[in-house]
Structure formats: structure tokens, C-alpha cells
Amino acid sequence: MTNWIQLFRNHFLCVVMLFLLAFGFSASATFAQQSAATKAPTVSRDPAEPLTGTPHPKILPRPAGAIARASVNEKSMSALIHELVGCGTRLTLSSWTDPKRGAGCGRDKVVARFNEIAKDSGGRLQVVVDKFESTSARTADKPIPLENVYAILPGSDEKLAKTIILVSGHFDSRPTNVMDPEADAPGADDDGSGVAVSVECARLLSKAGANRRGTYRATILFAAVSGEEQGLLGSTHLVDWLKQQGYTVGGMLDDDIVGADTAPGAPHRVRLFSGNGEIDDADSPSRELARAVEEIDGRRAIRLIFRVDRYGRGGDHYPFYKAGLPGVRFTEPLEDYIHQHQTPRTENGVEYGDYEKYLSFTFMGDVARDNAEALRQLALAPATPTGAKLTGAVTPDAKVSWSAEDDPERAGFEILWRETSEPRWQVYDFQTATGEMILKGVSTDNHFFAVRSVGKNGARSIAAPTEMERRPPPLPTAPKQ
Ligand SMILES: [Zn+2]
Numbered sequence: 001m002t003n004w005i006q007l008f009r010n011h012f013l014c015v016v017m018l019f020l021l022a023f024g025f026s027a028s029a030t031f032a033q034q035s036a037a038t039k040a041p042t043v044s045r046d047p048a049e050p051l052t053g054t055p056h057p058k059i060l061p062r063p064a065g066a067i068a069r070a071s072v073n074e075k076s077m078s079a080l081i082h083e084l085v086g087c088g089t090r091l092t093l094s095s096w097t098d099p100k101r102g103a104g105c106g107r108d109k110v111v112a113r114f115n116e117i118a119k120d121s122g123g124r125l126q127v128v129v130d131k132f133e134s135t136s137a138r139t140a141d142k143p144i145p146l147e148n149v150y151a152i153l154p155g156s157d158e159k160l161a162k163t164i165i166l167v168s169g170h171f172d173s174r175p176t177n178v179m180d181p182e183a184d185a186p187g188a189d190d191d192g193s194g195v196a197v198s199v200e201c202a203r204l205l206s207k208a209g210a211n212r213r214g215t216y217r218a219t220i221l222f223a224a225v226s227g228e229e230q231g232l233l234g235s236t237h238l239v240d241w242l243k244q245q246g247y248t249v250g251g252m253l254d255d256d257i258v259g260a261d262t263a264p265g266a267p268h269r270v271r272l273f274s275g276n277g278e279i280d281d282a283d284s285p286s287r288e289l290a291r292a293v294e295e296i297d298g299r300r301a302i303r304l305i306f307r308v309d310r311y312g313r314g315g316d317h318y319p320f321y322k323a324g325l326p327g328v329r330f331t332e333p334l335e336d337y338i339h340q341h342q343t344p345r346t347e348n349g350v351e352y353g354d355y356e357k358y359l360s361f362t363f364m365g366d367v368a369r370d371n372a373e374a375l376r377q378l379a380l381a382p383a384t385p386t387g388a389k390l391t392g393a394v395t396p397d398a399k400v401s402w403s404a405e406d407d408p409e410r411a412g413f414e415i416l417w418r419e420t421s422e423p424r425w426q427v428y429d430f431q432t433a434t435g436e437m438i439l440k441g442v443s444t445d446n447h448f449f450a451v452r453s454v455g456k457n458g459a460r461s462i463a464a465p466t467e468m469e470r471r472p473p474p475l476p477t478a479p480k481q
Pocket residue numbers: 170190191228256257
């Protein structure tokens with residue numbers, strides 16, 4: 001009998017314990033639900049797309065007073081190239097002292113033209129001849145003398161005058177053998193055209209400044225460099241020179257082979273090359289400069305090419321790009337290799353040589369206008385924001401933050417975004433103050449973001465893309481097999 005009672009008692013206790021356990025669990029679950037309901041509701045999933053109710057910011061119009069195409073002087077561009085070609089060769093290894101033939105002859109023609117323009121600028125444009133030495137495999141590893149020519153238009157804003165926007169062409173040329181200082185090397189397109197564009201930009205912009213129709217907040221530099229064909233020696237030196245002078249590079253436009261337009265059909269867009277950079281999930285300053293130029297000059301004028309240069313080739317924007325500075329390259333739509341880097345000759349009925357007769361001044365004039373307008377708007381713009389950052393990972397809102405120095409001429413900031421696969425930015429919103437903007441219901445994962453400054457005059461800085469707050473943790477290394 002005792003066994004029966006014990007069995008019953010044990011069974012009863014088991015049932016009670018089970019009941020208590022079940023009741024306890026459900027009670028604690030209820031409690032958990034209640035506590036969640038009393039807290040602020042948190043959304044723990046990505047926002048739905050497509051987004052509804054995105055802001056429609058007021059977009060300030062671009063600065064008035066655009067450079068008119070009709071104001072470009074094609075004749076003076078043509079005259080300068082004719083004089084440069086008349087130097088016979090402008091190979092950097094040729095004479096720097098002979099006024100009739102060689103690199104020194106080329107330098108003299110550029111200096112003379114800049115001096116004429118400076119006279120018309122009311123004394124604002126300053127002409128500088130920068131002499132230096134450099135060495136490369138293409139100087140037979142021996143130091144050689146080089147000279148760059150600069151015309152500088154100082155900025156009117158005390159702070160921004162230390163930011164420099166520059167345009168450059170190279171006045172050196174080359175025959176087939178890059179070590180031969182005797183052979184003819186007319187270099188009308190490569191790169192008489194780029195030099196003519198740089199010099200014409202100086203004329204267009206310094207004249208406007210002298211007439212008080214426009215002064216530029218940042219400093220503008222118009223360069224004609226040497227040593228390009230010997231291994232980008234002049235532009236490499238220019239990066240250092242600007243640093244020594246205490247300038248921050250706000251943008252570098254390299255014009256190299258911009259004089260011919262043999263592409264059949266239209267529109268005849270100049271190509272604009274820009275490198276990706278090496279930052280995860282954010283494009284390089286060069287890419288941002290290219291986007292800015294396309295926005296200023298329009299898609300019908302500019303063909304963006306998202307690579308640092310033509311495949312396997314280089315140019316003077318490269319030392320800027322490699323230094324993390326915004327540097328891009330303009331080049332004509334279709335190149336003709338028979339008229340580049342060739343000692344003039346006729347072989348099997350084919351005429352080789354970089355002559356003036358293959359140039360199009362209609363096209364080159366367009367390129368000059370587009371460069372000048374890009375320089376103008378960039379030099380009128382407030383400084384690019386710094387420290388742009390994206391936070392808000394694993395939340396339904398993106399948070400974009402940035403900083404910028406005080407600037408009474410700045411209207412505010414445009415917060416930009418784009419699909420990760422889209423090449424161009426769009427304006428998401430506008431904010432007058434520096435700091436942070438919360439983009440409600442915008443995924444941090446499905447878009448890229450940037451911020452740019454907007455002046456009261458409507459000029460935009462180049463965009464500063466946000467860098468991620470932190471990098472994802474490194475992937476576990478695969479076990480060895
Ligand atoms: Zn070139």
C-alpha cells in the first residue's frame with residue numbers, strides 16, 4: 001500500500017511541476033512582450049523600396065556669366081600652335097637656349113603669349129618660369145634641365161586663395177625615337193593642342209576678371225609643362241612645387257591630344273578620363289572631379305571614361321591622381337596613331353607626323369570653352385566638405401555627417417546619393433548647417449552617399465564621398481587542406 005501512495009504522490013508532484021513550468025514560461029513570455037510594447041518601437045529590418053516621400057530640395061541655379069563659346073579665340077589658338085610647330089622639335093632633351101629650335105623655343109612662345117595676356121589682365125595674371133632638374137630612364141638616368149611655364153591668377157578670397165584649380169598641357173613633343181633631339185617633332189596635337197587650351201583658358205578667365213565681370217575665390221593656374229614624353233617629369237615636379245608654395249589642389253585638368261575630331265557622326269564629345277582610386281566603397285577625388293566637370297559642361301560635351309587613362313598609356317594628371325589629388329585627363333574622341341609620336345615621313349604612301357593640318361579648331365575651341373567654364377565654376381565654389389562619414393549600419397536610416405570651415409559665401413550643403421551601380425550623383429536634400437543629416441528610411445547598404453558645398457552664387461564644390469564608419473571585420477582565413 002505504501003508503494004501505491006508513494007507512486008501517486010510522485011506522479012502528483014510531477015504534474016504540479018510541469019504545470020508550474022508551463023505557466024512560468026508563458027508568464028515570462030507575456031512579460032517580455034509587454035516590456036517591448038512599452039519601449040519605443042524599433043524597426044529591425046531594412047526599409048522598404050522603392051522609397052516614398054524622399055525630399056525635393058530647392059536646387060540653386062548654377063553661377064551666372066558662363067563662358068560663351070563665341071568668346072573663344074580659335075585664331076589665337078591656331079597661331080600659338082603654328083609657332084610651337086615652327087620650333088622644329090620641342091623634345092625635352094633638345095636645346096633650351098636656341099631661340100629658333102628646341103624646347104627653349106617652345107618655352108619662349110608660351111611665355112610671350114602669357115605675357116601678352118597678362119598685360120590685358122590689368123596686371124592680375126602672373127607669369128612664372130619654373131626651372132628644375134629631373135632624371136628618368138628617358139634621360140638616360142642622368143639629371144637634365146627642365147622648365148615649366150605657369151600663369152597664375154590669384155584668388156580673391158583670403159582662405160580659398162590657397163586652393164588652386166589648374167589646367168595643363170605639355171609643350172614638349174617627341175619623334176619616333178624619344179631619345180633623339182635632332183629629328184623633327186611638330187607635336188601639333190600632342191600636345192600643342194593642350195597648351196593652346198591652357199593658354200586660351202588664361203585669356204578667357206583673366207580677361208573676365210580684369211573687366212570685373214568675375215573674380216574667382218580660389219587661385220587658378222594655367223600650366224604648360226615639359227618632360228611629359230620623358231616620363232611625366234614636369235607634372236611630377238609640379239605636384240611638389242604646388243605643395244612647396246602651400247597650395248591645396250582643388251582640381252587638375254590635363255589636356256593632352258585634344259586637337260582633332262575625326263570621329264564620324266555626332267555628338268563629338270571629348271573624353272574625360274578619371275581613375276577609381278583605392279578607397280573601399282568610395283570613389284577617388286579624381287572621379288569626383290570628373291563628375292563635377294560633366295555636370296558643369298553637360299553630357300553632350302563630355303564623355304566620362306571611368307579609367308585612369310587610355311589602356312597602357314599615361315599623362316600629366318597621373319602624378320596628381322597617385323598623390324590622392326583630383327586630376328583628370330581630356331583627350332579627343334578618336335586618336336590617330338599615324339599622327340602621334342611619329343617622325344614625319346612618308347612610307348608606302350602613308351604620311352606620318354603630328355601636323356597642324358589634321359587639327360580641328362572647332363573641336364579644340366569647344367574643349368577650351370569647356371575647360372574654362374569648369375575652371376570658372378570650381379574657382380567660384382566654396383571649399384569641399386571634409387570628414388564626410390556614413391553611419392547607421394543595421395538601422396533603417398542612413399546618417400551622413402561632415403564638417404566644413406565657416407564661409408559667409410556658402411549657402412549650404414547638398415547631400416548626394418546614388419544607387420551603387422549608378423555613375424552619377426543625385427541631390428537627396430539640402431541643408432544650410434554643417435553637422436549631420438538623417439536620411440529617414442534610406443538603406444546604408446543599397447546606396448552611396450556624398451556631400452558637397454554650394455555657394456550663394458550657385459557654384460558647387462566637388463563631392464566628398466562618405467567613407468564607412470568602420471571596415472567590416474576581416475574574413476576568417478580558410479583552413480589549409
Ligand atoms: Zn601627350
